Amino acid sequence: MFTIIRKLSWKRTHLICVLFASVVILSGWSAFHDPVVNGLFKFVYPANFGNRINEAADNLTTNQGVYLGRLLFYEKKLSANNQISCGSCHQQERAFTDGLALSKGVDDVLTTRNSMSLVNLLWTRKFFWDGRAASLEDQADFPLTNPHEMGQSLAVSADKIKNDSQYPSLFKMVYGDERITGDRIKKAISQFERTLISAGSLYDQYLADRYKPTEQQLRGIILFKNCEHCHGGVKNYKEVFHNNGLDLEYKDGGIQVITGLAADAGRFKVPTLRNIAVTGPYMHDGRFKTLGEVIDHYSDHIANSSALSSFIQGRSEINSDKMLRLTKIEKEDLMSFLNMLTDTAFLHTAAFSDPNLLSIKSK
Amino acid sequence: MYTQLKNHIVFLLFVAIVPFTVTAQTETSQSIVKVSGEVLTPFNITLASLKEYKQTTVIRKDKDGKDHTYLGVEVSELLEKAGATLNKDLRGENLTKYMLAEASDGYQVIFALAELDGGFADRKIILTTNVDGHPLPANEGPFRIIVSDEKLPARCIRQLTSLAVKFAN
Numbered sequence: 159m160f161t162i163i164r165k166l167s168w169k170r171t172h173l174i175c176v177l178f179a180s181v182v183i184l185s186g187w188s189a190f191h192d193p194v195v196n197g198l199f200k201f202v203y204p205a206n207f208g209n210r211i212n213e214a215a216d217n218l219t220t221n222q223g224v225y226l227g228r229l230l231f232y233e234k235k236l237s238a239n240n241q242i243s244c245g246s247c248h249q250q251e252r253a254f255t256d257g258l259a260l261s262k263g264v265d266d267v268l269t270t271r272n273s274m275s276l277v278n279l280l281w282t283r284k285f286f287w288d289g290r291a292a293s294l295e296d297q298a299d300f301p302l303t304n305p306h307e308m309g310q311s312l313a314v315s316a317d318k319i320k321n322d323s324q325y326p327s328l329f330k331m332v333y334g335d336e337r338i339t340g341d342r343i344k345k346a347i348s349q350f351e352r353t354l355i356s357a358g359s360l361y362d363q364y365l366a367d368r369y370k371p372t373e374q375q376l377r378g379i380i381l382f383k384n385c386e387h388c389h390g391g392v393k394n395y396k397e398v399f400h401n402n403g404l405d406l407e408y409k410d411g412g413i414q415v416i417t418g419l420a421a422d423a424g425r426f427k428v429p430t431l432r433n434i435a436v437t438g439p440y441m442h443d444g445r446f447k448t449l450g451e452v453i454d455h456y457s458d459h460i461a462n463s464s465a466l467s468s469f470i471q472g473r474s475e476i477n478s479d480k481m482l483r484l485t486k487i488e489k490e491d492l493m494s495f496l497n498m499l500t501d502t503a504f505l506h507t508a509a510f511s512d513p514n515l516l517s518i519k520s521k
Numbered sequence: 522m523y524t525q526l527k528n529h530i531v532f533l534l535f536v537a538i539v540p541f542t543v544t545a546q547t548e549t550s551q552s553i554v555k556v557s558g559e560v561l562t563p564f565n566i567t568l569a570s571l572k573e574y575k576q577t578t579v580i581r582k583d584k585d586g587k588d589h590t591y592l593g594v595e596v597s598e599l600l601e602k603a604g605a606t607l608n609k610d611l612r613g614e615n616l617t618k619y620m621l622a623e624a625s626d627g628y629q630v631i632f633a634l635a636e637l638d639g640g641f642a643d644r645k646i647i648l649t650t651n652v653d654g655h656p657l658p659a660n661e662g663p664f665r666i667i668v669s670d671e672k673l674p675a676r677c678i679r680q681l682t683s684l685a686v687k688f689a690n
Contacts, residue, residue, distance in 0.1 A: 398626050
């Protein structure tokens with residue numbers, strides 16, 4: 159009698175397991191292939207990030223727009239040689255950078271500046287190292303059409319993807335008709351990029367009182383207060399532009415190239431420090447391979463040019479007595495804090511990944 | 522003969538070079554402050570044009586904790602020139618307007634229009650180019666806002682490039 163009951167429950171347990179596994183597999187497979195629930199996209203972020211967001215009035219973010227934008231972000235047909243997508247120079251596991259000092263475009267020529275991390279762009283108002291674009295939609299023009307990046311006119315891109323059976327219906331779902339245009343491509347990609355929100359680092363958890371830092375991290379937090387004027391804030395980004403003492407003479411004038419003003423010489427965006435441990439090489443030209451080299455620069459090697467940011471003036475090699483001169487232990491403490499800014503979940507969130515790879519995996 | 526020829530060549534070279542030198546000078550970019558937004562006539566403030574306005578002096582402490590004398594023009598005068606709704610027009614919904622000041626490094630601060638209007642407040646908020654009798658140093662100027670009687674200098678924005686009047690939404 160007991161044996162029969164045991165046999166029955168064993169069979170039932172197996173059945174339940176099989177059913178459960180089927181549900182998991184099916185839901186995993188359908189996560190991307192299910193029809194999109196049309197409607198406005200709901201951004202989720204901590205209250206302390208604030209609501210000063212930069213979303214174009216004529217391009218409100220929708221679920222269907224993000225779905226299409228993600229496909230286009232990873233679409234290699236948008237490049238002249240069909241080999242490069244936005245995701246080539248902006249790889250998720252590197253917080254949407256590419257691990258290179260300078261990136262190679264369709265013509266094998268290197269870009270002039272380092273690939274920037276794509277994160278928390280919903281709050282960004284000035285794009286590129288020189289802040290020359292005021293919206294994601296405007297900035298998208300450059301990488302898509304620059305001959306040393308994706309190298310293809312928007313009209314050609316639109317024409318190429320018209321022949322891909324999945325796109326006309328998706329464009330209809332997002333824009334109301336099947337017309338594929340460069341403007342619509344840029345808008346959809348921008349919608350996807352606005353969803354790249356990172357708010358799950360140890361530092362975020364510390365601010366929310368859900369993580370107790372180690373002694374070393376706490377020392378790093380205190381040391382970092384010296385850097386907060388340019389790098390502070392809950393998003394680890396302040397959207398300011400400074401000459402950070404890299405050079406006395408400039409191969410790349412930065413914002414001066416645009417304004418022609420001496421005060422803007424060597425002035426570049428102070429980039430986000432979020433996920434900074436995985437976004438090397440560093441600086442606008444990728445000159446520093448490691449974070450250690452970056453800390454060494456601010457501690458020991460500031461070049462005192464006339465355009466040097468007033469916030470680090472008096473710390474130059476010329477006035478060596480005024481340098482920060484951090485000790486080895488202080489540098490390690492600072493590094494320990496910077497490692498707190500890595501948002502591991504952001505680097506692996508399925509919703510940000512290449513959907514083509516997901517499809518291959520599920521098959 | 523040889524000396525004369527040499528003098529001629531030097532003169533010709535001088536005549537040939539001077540126009541290029543002048544061109545190079547005129548092509549050098551000039552710092553400006555752009556006045557824009559909810560104004561009738563947007564315009565650009567230059568160092569020279571600032572001298573056309575009534576000059577006002579403000580003495581206040583800077584980050585170094587010492588008093589400094591700043592010479593400049595009241596911001597309200599500049600906004601009036603642009604046709605912003607100040608004085609008798611600063612009422613009703615216009616009281617929800619503010620001025621966004623931005624520096625070349627991207628730093629931004631705001632002032633409610635009512636803070637800038639002499640009818641509401643006595644304190645002076647000036648656009649200065651001169652401190653203690655000298656032009657502002659490069660890392661502060663050439664344009665800076667100075668707010669009298671404000672404890673922190675955080676709104677004394679350096680390297681000013683833009684004043685934009687906006688409605689609060």
